Amino acid sequence: MSSPSALVHAYESGCGAPASEPAEIPDPGGLLAATLPVWALAAGSVAAVGAAANRVRAAQGLDPRPVRVDPGRVAGAFASERVLRIDGAPPAAFAELSGFFPAADGWVRTHANYPHHRDRLLAMLGLPPGADAAAARARFAARPAAELEDAAAAAGALIFRVRTEQEWAASPAGTAARGGPLIAVEPRTPDGRGGFSRDATAERPLAGVRVLDLTRVLAGPVATRTLALLGAEVLRIDPPAMPEIAWQYLDNCQGKRSALLDLRGGLAAFTALLAEADVLVTGYRPGALEALGVAADRPGLVHARLCAWGESGPWGGRRGFDSLVQAASGIALLEGTDGAPGALPAQALDHASGYLLAAGILDALRARAEDGRGRTIRAALARTAAWLLAAGGRTPGHGPATPPDAAATVTHGPVVGARPAVPGYDDYPWPAPPYGADPAAWR
Numbered sequence: 001m002s003s004p005s006a007l008v009h010a011y012e013s014g015c016g017a018p019a020s021e022p023a024e025i026p027d028p029g030g031l032l033a034a035t036l037p038v039w040a041l042a043a044g045s046v047a048a049v050g051a052a053a054n055r056v057r058a059a060q061g062l063d064p065r066p067v068r069v070d071p072g073r074v075a076g077a078f079a080s081e082r083v084l085r086i087d088g089a090p091p092a093a094f095a096e097l098s099g100f101f102p103a104a105d106g107w108v109r110t111h112a113n114y115p116h117h118r119d120r121l122l123a124m125l126g127l128p129p130g131a132d133a134a135a136a137r138a139r140f141a142a143r144p145a146a147e148l149e150d151a152a153a154a155a156g157a158l159i160f161r162v163r164t165e166q167e168w169a170a171s172p173a174g175t176a177a178r179g180g181p182l183i184a185v186e187p188r189t190p191d192g193r194g195g196f197s198r199d200a201t202a203e204r205p206l207a208g209v210r211v212l213d214l215t216r217v218l219a220g221p222v223a224t225r226t227l228a229l230l231g232a233e234v235l236r237i238d239p240p241a242m243p244e245i246a247w248q249y250l251d252n253c254q255g256k257r258s259a260l261l262d263l264r265g266g267l268a269a270f271t272a273l274l275a276e277a278d279v280l281v282t283g284y285r286p287g288a289l290e291a292l293g294v295a296a297d298r299p300g301l302v303h304a305r306l307c308a309w310g311e312s313g314p315w316g317g318r319r320g321f322d323s324l325v326q327a328a329s330g331i332a333l334l335e336g337t338d339g340a341p342g343a344l345p346a347q348a349l350d351h352a353s354g355y356l357l358a359a360g361i362l363d364a365l366r367a368r369a370e371d372g373r374g375r376t377i378r379a380a381l382a383r384t385a386a387w388l389l390a391a392g393g394r395t396p397g398h399g400p401a402t403p404p405d406a407a408a409t410v411t412h413g414p415v416v417g418a419r420p421a422v423p424g425y426d427d428y429p430w431p432a433p434p435y436g437a438d439p440a441a442w443r
Helices: 005-015 038-059 071-078 115-124 133-141 145-155 165-170 172-177 219-229 246-252 267-275 322-329 348-371 381-390
Strands: 099-103 106-110 159-161 184-190 210-214 233-238 257-260 279-282 302-307 373-380 409-412 415-418
Touching (some): 038 071, 071 415, 106 322, 159 322, 165 172, 165 322, 172 381, 184 348, 210 219, 219 233, 219 279, 219 348, 279 348, 322 348, 348 373, 348 381
Parallel strands (some): 210 233, 210 279, 279 302
């Protein structure tokens, strides 16, 4: 048996939530097998949501629900891209130019799943838009990894040098990533809002809570999908000129509504939405939302801010994804073989950060019901990586990760996806709706 208490208490130390004793969790065997304690991270983050939801229920006078984490469901949800099927076919999780490439003096990891990231990467390398991975590989091999990383940062592309954990720990960016709690919280001044809806039930404790979702890939959508599972009205907003990757949307927009709105031309409409929102969840780099003119400083608002590298430190303004944080922080080399980098058995930094962020939002809503104060909540993938690197229980001699069980899936027409990891829920309220089909308005 293993307990997620260490992770839950680390999260609580940032949110100021009352301590709670999570349920013990059976040894999952090969599920999420890795050198680093991925299972403790996964189970602990999901248990944190269950415990936080019970604190919300208690504040409403509702009966609690058992926090019993199902190992199969946790593994399936964390490796959801491996169980997802659309018309029977698995998605292509990474594009041709996303992955590890040898540099002149080591390795780099790229991310080019979105067309604009691919275009920037190729332009930085001096290649035409249609160039393939072989052409890019030759350019990578001719330049030092650090030079590639710096050039990409200047060009808005995504290339990161693969470091050892010791190199990352000694770097200013790595030092900044270790600072503070997993979920950092700053209370705001009161504004008189705060109570929960009379329509709340033990199954839907967030009924009546309105959530604006301005996130993509994957931690933010995981957090807001979890809030939708618990009964919140989640309205996802996407820019019309930058479509989402179809499979990612289907995998992460269950239970939500989806609208298209250009904040540059539709700021007044967004401001009206924000005025009636209880929660705003954003995945923008620090300062980007403010540069668009969005004022998210309303006293009673719970604003959950997610980024890759943390808002302080030298990399606070850099773009990033789970795979890139694994590469830069030393995780990729720890999970590799024979000197070549590898990866965790799931996008665990993304998923765990998403569940922890959802737990932090739940606690912020509960606290707001008591004192009328909103909260600013901050989470970063690099901070989650720091927890994983500092945790004990490494197993460098582990076998391969066990594939997720088909029993941990649910089918909706042509789409087969992972069941919810949160205890007590067999499915989300509804499948992902057609992309952008909803009006940019509350019900």
